[in-house]
Amino acid sequence: MTGRRQEIRERNRLSLIEAVLDSVAEKGISETSVSEIIQRANLSRGMIHLHFGGKDNLVDEAARYSSEQYYNGIYDLLEATGQTGQEHIEMIVRGDLSETILNKKNVSIWYAFRGEARNRAAIAAFSDTRDAKLRNLVFNAFARIAKETGTEHPNQVARDATHGTLAMLEGMWTDYLLHPDSFDRDEAMRIVFRFLRAMFPKHFDLNGAVLSE
Amino acid sequence: MTGRRQEIRERNRLSLIEAVLDSVAEKGISETSVSEIIQRANLSRGMIHLHFGGKDNLVDEAARYSSEQYYNGIYDLLEATGQTGQEHIEMIVRGDLSETILNKKNVSIWYAFRGEARNRAAIAAFSDTRDAKLRNLVFNAFARIAKETGTEHPNQVARDATHGTLAMLEGMWTDYLLHPDSFDRDEAMRIVFRFLRAMFPKHFDLNGAVLSE
DNA sequence: GATTTAAATGGACGATTGTCCATTTTGTGA
DNA sequence: TCACAAAATGGACAATCGTCCATTTAAATC
Numbered sequence: 362m363t364g365r366r367q368e369i370r371e372r373n374r375l376s377l378i379e380a381v382l383d384s385v386a387e388k389g390i391s392e393t394s395v396s397e398i399i400q401r402a403n404l405s406r407g408m409i410h411l412h413f414g415g416k417d418n419l420v421d422e423a424a425r426y427s428s429e430q431y432y433n434g435i436y437d438l439l440e441a442t443g444q445t446g447q448e449h450i451e452m453i454v455r456g457d458l459s460e461t462i463l464n465k466k467n468v469s470i471w472y473a474f475r476g477e478a479r480n481r482a483a484i485a486a487f488s489d490t491r492d493a494k495l496r497n498l499v500f501n502a503f504a505r506i507a508k509e510t511g512t513e514h515p516n517q518v519a520r521d522a523t524h525g526t527l528a529m530l531e532g533m534w535t536d537y538l539l540h541p542d543s544f545d546r547d548e549a550m551r552i553v554f555r556f557l558r559a560m561f562p563k564h565f566d567l568n569g570a571v572l573s574e
Numbered sequence: 575m576t577g578r579r580q581e582i583r584e585r586n587r588l589s590l591i592e593a594v595l596d597s598v599a600e601k602g603i604s605e606t607s608v609s610e611i612i613q614r615a616n617l618s619r620g621m622i623h624l625h626f627g628g629k630d631n632l633v634d635e636a637a638r639y640s641s642e643q644y645y646n647g648i649y650d651l652l653e654a655t656g657q658t659g660q661e662h663i664e665m666i667v668r669g670d671l672s673e674t675i676l677n678k679k680n681v682s683i684w685y686a687f688r689g690e691a692r693n694r695a696a697i698a699a700f701s702d703t704r705d706a707k708l709r710n711l712v713f714n715a716f717a718r719i720a721k722e723t724g725t726e727h728p729n730q731v732a733r734d735a736t737h738g739t740l741a742m743l744e745g746m747w748t749d750y751l752l753h754p755d756s757f758d759r760d761e762a763m764r765i766v767f768r769f770l771r772a773m774f775p776k777h778f779d780l781n782g783a784v785l786s787e
Numbered sequence: 788g789a790t791t792t793a794a795a796t797g798g799a800c801g802a803t804t805g806t807c808c809a810t811t812t813t814g815t816g817a
Numbered sequence: 818t819c820a821c822a823a824a825a826t827g828g829a830c831a832a833t834c835g836t837c838c839a840t841t842t843a844a845a846t847c
Contacts (some may be wrong), residue, residue, distance in 0.1 A: 367812065416804095529738055538692065621796085623837065
């Protein structure tokens with residue numbers, strides 16, 4: 362009646378997924394073997410086949426789970442902010458570069474899966490950091506900003522600003538991947554906002570990152 | 575006397591490296607086995623041990639070689655351009671997004687190695703797309719531009735512009751990785767230059783990408 | 788052309804891979 | 818408490834992994 366059985370089952374299932382993510386983060390994909398996974402999850406060898414039908418499916422599921430965690434993190438932040446375009450943008454940029462989201466483990470996992478994306482459709486589907494939903498949020502925020510500036514082609518400007526901003530954030534992640542210890546979050550933020558301020562002087566004038574010079 | 579012996583030896587060595595890169599591009603790192611490599615190179619099993627002492631060393635060397643190819647491509651372009659800051663920047667951006675450098679094979683290889691970078695120091699050393707040399711080139715170009723604008727802190731502005739521009743290019747590469755068929759080079763270029771125009775209106779006004787709206 | 792020797796071959800080897808199922812364990816309902 | 822069934826176990830299995838070396842091939846030297 363307690364459903365204890367199903368509860369244990371689901372806990373084990375999740376243990377396997379988290380074991381994969383831990384292993385991928387620490388050892389990389391190529392060293393994430395079945396033996397490695399079941400050892401970390403402290404479960405028996407047959408569990409992978411039982412729960413996922415095979416190792417590949419488990420890894421795909423781990424990629425999906427990891428991606429979901431990322432988006433949940435971002436969306437949670439957005440609910441705690443104001444409604445103006447610049448507030449949204451600022452929160453997304455700040456969140457994307459925050460310790461909670463941009464940290465060694467997440468970055469290791471993210472890039473490990475990216476490396477496999479080209480050869481595994483299931484992984485490619487979950488390795489786009491900037492999915493349609495997030496893109497739309499950013500676009501709508503920029504569209505509001507662009508319209509307020511009275512520019513000639515606000516949608517086109519907003520589209521380009523979205524694309525460029527998300528690309529720049531991607532690049533910052535890569536910086537962090539390659540130089541995690543010398544990476545400076547404030548600097549990254551300041552740079553993104555310097556570009557945004559250049560495009561929308563009235564909206565990002567005193568906002569955003571530390572404006573040190 | 576002809577050195578025919580050494581010539582064959584070096585050709586075989588190179589065949590192994592190129593076989594690794596082909597395999598990594600087509601099948602990914604995890605499926606790039608010794609058997610796969612020697613089959614592509616049409617050489618015998620022992621050659622890897624003979625030339626490189628083991629598979630790992632060969633893969634590291636392939637990463638180094640691939641990185642070298644990238645930089646040579648960029649530097650070649652720079653020699654064929656003018657000397658103003660904006661000409662340099664434009665050539666680097668244009669080159670970085672050109673078919674010669676940004677194509678499916680290169681991107682597959684690059685991201686495959688990136689995925690391993692965190693766990694293999696030898697690969698990490700060669701997976702920084704924007705090494706000190708290239709960074710300096712970009713920085714010097716922006717420094718000249720910034721000084722001409724008479725801004726207050728030209729070096730700081732140039733540093734940020736360098737960081738932001740290279741980050742944005744990284745992001746464009748990721749776009750290409752994940753959506754190679756819908757990726758639009760002109761659009762990517764236009765966006766980069768839209769940001770640069772916002773920061774340096776006088777220098778990128780009529781330059782760079784197609785200015786369609 | 789004979790000799791020397793560097794280069795290349797290809798299979799043997801033990802270790803490790805992922806899959807799968809006969810068996811055991813354990814929660815659930817009678 | 819017992820019988821049932823779902824869940825978990827752990828080892829057998831063939832396949833594949835990378836390494837290494839005894840042997841063969843062929844370029845270089847005499």
